[in-house]
Amino acid sequence: MVPPLEEQQEIVRRVEALFKVAAQIEERYKKAKAYVDKLTQSILAKAFRGELVPQDPNDEPASVLLERIREERAKQQRKSQTRKTKARRRQRLQNQLQIDI
Secondary structure: OOOOHHHHHHHHHHHHHHHHHHHHHHHHHHHHHHHHHHHHHHHHHHHHHOOOOOOOOOOOOHHHHHHHHHHHHHHHHHHHHHHHHHHHHHHHHHHHHHHHO
């Protein structure tokens, strides 16, 4: 059953009004997203320049901190390799002892 012509016209009017609102919301979303993208880039740029928080002149430069981190990682890696080597030697000895017995 098809509704009367007057009711059909009202349905079309309401649907068109809703499409118009949806288009306005989409446009607002696009503008907000563009703003957020610019804001994100701005925040990252300020962070890399050290402008987000007050800087302490007593803090060491980032290059010194990065070098210290590299050295610590290398030290930990050497320790880890030493442990693995010792574990392999211990396993070989255990295997040899089992064979000898």
